[in-house]
Amino acid sequence: MKIAPLGGPLITKTTVTAAILTVLMAGLILYRFVFGLGAVTNLNNGYPFGLWIVYDLVIGTAFACGGYGMALLVYVLNKGEYHALVRPALLASMFGYTLGGVSVIFDIGRWWNAWHIITPGWANPTSVMFEVGACITLYCLVMWIEFTPAFLEKWAPPKSRKALGKVMYVFIALGVLLPTMHQSSLGTLLVPFGFRLHPLWQTHLLPPLFLISALCMGYAMVVFEATLVSKAYRRPSEADLLARLSKYISGLLVAYLALRWGGLAVEGKLALAFDSGGLSTMFLFENLLFALPILLLSSDKGRRNPQTLFIAAVCMLLAGSLYRLDAFLLATDRPGWHYFPAIGEILVSVGIVAVEVLAYVVFVKMLPVLEVADEGGPVLHTVKRADLAATTQE
Amino acid sequence: MALSRRNFLKGAAAGGAVAASAAAPAAARENKTLPPKAVGLLYDSTICVGCKACVKACRDANDTQVEFNTAEPLWDTPLDISGHTITVIKLYAEGTADHKDQERNGFAFIKKSCMHCVDPSCVSVCPVTAMTKHPETGIVSYEPGDCIGCRYCVASCPFGVPQFQYDTAFPKIVKCQLCKHRQVDGKLPACAEVCPTGATLFGPVVALREEADRRRALPPGQPTTFSRKTVGSADTHEKAVARYVPHTYGVSEMGGTQMLLLAGVPFDKLGYPALRERSYAAEAETLQGGIYTGMVAPIALLAGLLFVAHRNTKHDADKPGADGED
Ligand code: SF4
Ligand code: SF4
Numbered sequence: 217m218k219i220a221p222l223g224g225p226l227i228t229k230t231t232v233t234a235a236i237l238t239v240l241m242a243g244l245i246l247y248r249f250v251f252g253l254g255a256v257t258n259l260n261n262g263y264p265f266g267l268w269i270v271y272d273l274v275i276g277t278a279f280a281c282g283g284y285g286m287a288l289l290v291y292v293l294n295k296g297e298y299h300a301l302v303r304p305a306l307l308a309s310m311f312g313y314t315l316g317g318v319s320v321i322f323d324i325g326r327w328w329n330a331w332h333i334i335t336p337g338w339a340n341p342t343s344v345m346f347e348v349g350a351c352i353t354l355y356c357l358v359m360w361i362e363f364t365p366a367f368l369e370k371w372a373p374p375k376s377r378k379a380l381g382k383v384m385y386v387f388i389a390l391g392v393l394l395p396t397m398h399q400s401s402l403g404t405l406l407v408p409f410g411f412r413l414h415p416l417w418q419t420h421l422l423p424p425l426f427l428i429s430a431l432c433m434g435y436a437m438v439v440f441e442a443t444l445v446s447k448a449y450r451r452p453s454e455a456d457l458l459a460r461l462s463k464y465i466s467g468l469l470v471a472y473l474a475l476r477w478g479g480l481a482v483e484g485k486l487a488l489a490f491d492s493g494g495l496s497t498m499f500l501f502e503n504l505l506f507a508l509p510i511l512l513l514s515s516d517k518g519r520r521n522p523q524t525l526f527i528a529a530v531c532m533l534l535a536g537s538l539y540r541l542d543a544f545l546l547a548t549d550r551p552g553w554h555y556f557p558a559i560g561e562i563l564v565s566v567g568i569v570a571v572e573v574l575a576y577v578v579f580v581k582m583l584p585v586l587e588v589a590d591e592g593g594p595v596l597h598t599v600k601r602a603d604l605a606a607t608t609q610e
Numbered sequence: 611m612a613l614s615r616r617n618f619l620k621g622a623a624a625g626g627a628v629a630a631s632a633a634a635p636a637a638a639r640e641n642k643t644l645p646p647k648a649v650g651l652l653y654d655s656t657i658c659v660g661c662k663a664c665v666k667a668c669r670d671a672n673d674t675q676v677e678f679n680t681a682e683p684l685w686d687t688p689l690d691i692s693g694h695t696i697t698v699i700k701l702y703a704e705g706t707a708d709h710k711d712q713e714r715n716g717f718a719f720i721k722k723s724c725m726h727c728v729d730p731s732c733v734s735v736c737p738v739t740a741m742t743k744h745p746e747t748g749i750v751s752y753e754p755g756d757c758i759g760c761r762y763c764v765a766s767c768p769f770g771v772p773q774f775q776y777d778t779a780f781p782k783i784v785k786c787q788l789c790k791h792r793q794v795d796g797k798l799p800a801c802a803e804v805c806p807t808g809a810t811l812f813g814p815v816v817a818l819r820e821e822a823d824r825r826r827a828l829p830p831g832q833p834t835t836f837s838r839k840t841v842g843s844a845d846t847h848e849k850a851v852a853r854y855v856p857h858t859y860g861v862s863e864m865g866g867t868q869m870l871l872l873a874g875v876p877f878d879k880l881g882y883p884a885l886r887e888r889s890y891a892a893e894a895e896t897l898q899g900g901i902y903t904g905m906v907a908p909i910a911l912l913a914g915l916l917f918v919a920h921r922n923t924k925h926d927a928d929k930p931g932a933d934g935e936d
Binding site: 249250251252253254255257259260261262264265290291292294296324325326327329330332333337338339340341342343344345346347349381384385386388389390392393396397400401404405407408409410411412420423550 | 692693731734735736737738739754755756757758759760761762764765766768770772773774775776777778779780781782883885890891893894895897898901902908911912915916918919920922923924
């Protein structure tokens with residue numbers, strides 16, 4: 217068994233649809249660059265951060281934390297057995313982050329000055345936005361370097377790979393440090409919102425809450441993608457690996473909930489969880505989505521059932537997304553202002569996902585990303601698969 | 611097995627370092643203090659007559675375009691500050707709106723523009739130093755040449771002041787800069803210069819605070835003199851003192867502001883929220899500083915990660931033809 221290109225046709229229903237959506241997005245972006253942000257978005261001075269920041273950047277990069285999570289597990293905690301999941305996770309992360317970063321260029325008004333954020337003389341260290349911007353830029357770079365072995369394996373002589381392999385640990389270390397920094401900072405970003413952010417969300421625990429939930433979402437995305445990929449390409453299911461992975465996920469979810477509720481208790485805000493009207497509903501719904509996967513994954517049977525695992529992953533993705541959506545938009549109070557994304561805004565966000573899908577498909581077909589059988593056909597993780605078959609037949 | 615367990619502990623310890631440093635009570639960043647030669651405005655709602663001469667003067671001084679919000683585009687009718695309007699006079703009206711400066715069945719005027727905070731959020735949050743506070747005058751300026759248009763200042767200003775232009779391909783942030791370009795020539799901020807009643811008054815912040823105290827200490831109904839243009843100027847008029855709410859807005863809010871407000875109607879009714887004294891800038895910088903002071907925690911974490919990652923990938927790299935990913 218080895219990591220190799222999947223091969224197969226590049227023009228499929230999926231890629232054609234994705235390409236159409238991509239072209240649509242390109243048109244809208246062009247329009248935005250000519251006529252200004254208001255021509256395509258519903259952004260305003262009460263809600264200056266809209267769908268592009270909240271979905272493409274804040275939620276999108278958390279979705280893209282799979283690479284971070286897997287690197288943490290495999291290289292820091294030395295769980296080598298998850299190795300097969302690393303490269304696909306890294307690929308998805310690389311696209312998620314890169315496109316999140318690109319969408320920022322669409323979003324910022326004076327994009328031609330974007331380089332200021334990483335340039336001494338401009339960069340302002342007291343600004344959380346600076347930390348987020350600089351750190352995400354760097355992390356994108358690090359991920360592309362981490363991914364270069366896949367390019368090299370295809371096109372370069374083995375020697376070059378060996379040289380890179382010797383220093384790869386530096387990029388792996390950076391690849392764990394940087395997301396730890398900016399995923400927590402994405403939470404700190406909200407502290408200056410002060411009273412405008414509802415107290416159920418406004419807390420000094422924003423940094424760890426954002427960090428832990430990003431990891432949950434990252435791992436969930438690994439599960440989600442592994443399931444989809446094995447379905448779509450009829451590849452061996454990674455279910456046994458995922459089953460073991462889910463133990464770590466449960467731990468993270470418990471930590472998140474403990475911090476969230478413990479924080480409220482310490483800050484004396486527990487009552488707010490129930491008497492804040494619509495926002496209480498949102499808050500409790502968020503927490504339910506965080507709690508449900510713990511329950512689903514509590515039994516060995518649940519963890520080994522691909523369907524349960526998949527549902528748990530979807531719950532986590534929704535939980536983390538809703539937490540971010542609430543914190544950045546729904547729980548912020550801007551009297552007199554309203555925001556709901558415009559059609560154009562939504563189509564751009566959809567287009568970005570389309571680009572990710574398109575690029576992912578092209579990459580896994582052309583580059584060594586996924587594990588395939590030596591002959592190129594599907595393979596079973598023999599013993600483990602047998603286990604799995606036994607458990608799922610029960 | 612033993613090895614992986616040890617590494618697990620190391621990894622956990624490294625991860626804990628960041629969390630620990632976040633929790634450690636790092637030296638708090640205190641509120642900033644009023645600069646020595648701080649200048650500002652005192653707006654007294656009770657002597658404002660709502661003529662909007664200041665709005666027009668501001669347009670001329672800062673070259674902003676008129677805004678139409680009525681069916682017939684006859685008058686300049688900005689509804690609030692915007693990407694094209696730096697200051698507005700708004701009307702509070704309640705019930706029958708018969709009595710000036712009265713909360714019930716009354717009305718009042720209120721000016722809206724940048725507060726020139728002593729510890730401004732916009733300066734603290736701007737990632738590229740496009741917002742700056744003058745070390746002497748305390749005027750909070752905006753430099754479009756530096757700005758990336760991220761709108762974090764828009765989202766973070768506690769007073770909702772910076773306004774982004776969504777209607778152009780080359781947008782800027784718009785906000786009052788206290789006519790710093792006029793002050794260079796020894797001129798006053800345009801709004802203070804034209805105000806016929808001295809409701810908008812320019813001057814050193816300390817003197818403005820004293821003037822606000824003086825007015826509030828007078829018994830309602832007593833005739834007194836009000837300066838026009840600058841605090842303490844000889845250009846005065848006499849008027850009976852109104853009944854003020856017992857607070858000068860901007861003395862303590864968010865660590866103080868260089869624009870001060872007096873009114874006869876509670877400030878929250880006039881669109882000025884009740885705000886605590888500790889600035890959000892100080893709070894956010896304390897939290898962020900707790901994690902990043904001297905970059906100690908990130909560097910320590912990186913060192914730990916380098917060590918562990920090196921160890922856990924060494925075998926891969928040594929394998930012939932391998933690249934650390936196989
Ligand atoms: S009022 Fe807003 S824009 Fe003006 S100085 Fe304060 S934080 Fe900055
Ligand atoms: S919009 Fe411009 S001035 Fe405001 S925070 Fe961003 S870069 Fe700074």
